[in-house]
Amino acid sequence: MSLPLSRRAFVGGSAGLAASCASAREVRAVSSAGRKPVMVGSENALPGMQAQFEHLLAGGAPLDAAIEVCKVAEADPKDTSVGLGGTPNEDGVVQLDAACMDGRIHKSGAVAAIEDILHPIEVARIVLERTDHCQIFGADAYRFARAHGFPHTELLTEESRAVWMKWKEGLSDQDDRLGPPPAPPKSAPPSKDTKTSFVPARFERHGTIHCSVLALDGNVACATSTSGLAFKIPGRVGDSAIVGAGLYCDGEAGSAGSTGRGEASILACASAMIVEQLRNGRAPKDAGMEILRRIVRETERQALWQPALIGPDGRPSFDIQFYIVALDGSFAGVTLKGKTHARFAVSEPDGGPRLEALEALLT
Numbered sequence: 001m002s003l004p005l006s007r008r009a010f011v012g013g014s015a016g017l018a019a020s021c022a023s024a025r026e027v028r029a030v031s032s033a034g035r036k037p038v039m040v041g042s043e044n045a046l047p048g049m050q051a052q053f054e055h056l057l058a059g060g061a062p063l064d065a066a067i068e069v070c071k072v073a074e075a076d077p078k079d080t081s082v083g084l085g086g087t088p089n090e091d092g093v094v095q096l097d098a099a100c101m102d103g104r105i106h107k108s109g110a111v112a113a114i115e116d117i118l119h120p121i122e123v124a125r126i127v128l129e130r131t132d133h134c135q136i137f138g139a140d141a142y143r144f145a146r147a148h149g150f151p152h153t154e155l156l157t158e159e160s161r162a163v164w165m166k167w168k169e170g171l172s173d174q175d176d177r178l179g180p181p182p183a184p185p186k187s188a189p190p191s192k193d194t195k196t197s198f199v200p201a202r203f204e205r206h207g208t209i210h211c212s213v214l215a216l217d218g219n220v221a222c223a224t225s226t227s228g229l230a231f232k233i234p235g236r237v238g239d240s241a242i243v244g245a246g247l248y249c250d251g252e253a254g255s256a257g258s259t260g261r262g263e264a265s266i267l268a269c270a271s272a273m274i275v276e277q278l279r280n281g282r283a284p285k286d287a288g289m290e291i292l293r294r295i296v297r298e299t300e301r302q303a304l305w306q307p308a309l310i311g312p313d314g315r316p317s318f319d320i321q322f323y324i325v326a327l328d329g330s331f332a333g334v335t336l337k338g339k340t341h342a343r344f345a346v347s348e349p350d351g352g353p354r355l356e357a358l359e360a361l362l363t
């Protein structure tokens with residue numbers, strides 16, 4: 001689904017006619033204006049990019065591509081950071097955040113803390129296209145989605161429920177939850193501390209999908225979707241639903257989005273700040289590194305109220321990534337530390353869909 005205007009603008013172009021006459025790759029990989037389409041996003045965007053890149057080469061709309069990429073991860077129960085099978089909040093309920101933005105018309109749509117809807121990114125698109133608003137949150141977002149015909153879908157899989165219960169049982173040795181009995185050790189003597197013996201060493205609490213797209217006609221769009229921070233406080237809204245933080249694009253400058261600690265992205269207005277630097281002529285990598293340096297400085301002050309934000313090495317204890325594309329087709333994937341994610345997905349005519357190494361600020 002796309003805005004009628006977007007379809008008209010696209011189909012009406014002479015390149016659109018050419019695409020129907022010959023192979024998309026031959027005819028459309030670089031436009032007459034010398035532009036090439038580019039998709040950049042989180043590592044889990046690769047399967048969606050592989051499915052979408054041919055459409056983009058054929059002149060597809062960037063918002064369509066960004067949303068379709070997110071939908072692949074939303075429907076995949078094995079991706080526990082997004083949509084179906086996403087890790088739930090502390091009550092065991094999967095609450096999703098999603099947003100999209102169309103740089104050509106400078107309009108966004110978002111839903112946050114939405115439950116029981118398989119494709120929150122499609123609901124975000126309805127907010128973009130069929131309301132005068134930018135965001136709808138919580139139970140009202142669910143009702144809005146149902147009113148637009150989205151089916152009710154249980155998103156908690158047996159696997160994500162089991163992970164949540166394991167987390168709950170390992171929270172404290174002062175409560176009444178005992179957890180499953182430990183498996184008898186093969187050689188070592190039995191542990192005396194039966195409670196802490198099933199506290200999981202570490203849960204991966206982060207994960208999101210982002211996709212930024214530069215289309216052949218020079219338009220940009222982006223989309224982000226997530227189940228958010230695992231075991232979050234119910235109702236917590238992360239950066240993925242906040243335009244300017246977890247994603248932002250501007251048809252005059254470029255597009256950016258993030259994964260990782262959402263609070264850092266929100267407090268830095270990160271994606272908007274990156275796009276603003278693109279507007280001022282900075283290269284994508286330099287723009288991303290500048291915001292990462294700013295986040296490091298901000299974290300030093302934030303440690304006044306949350307000391308755990310600084311690790312024993314004196315550096316931020318969390319990680320965050322940015323995926324950036326400029327209107328000239330240059331792109332970058334940058335990360336604070338490269339510990340949680342080391343790679344990003346990119347698709348452009350010269351190399352096709354692939355993973356590349358994120359460039360880390362702190363190595």
Ligand code: ASP
Pocket residue numbers: 205206207208226227228229237238239240246258259260261262263
């Ligand atoms: N940025 C997401 C959030 O804070 C989570 C993540 O990407 O890890 O909700």
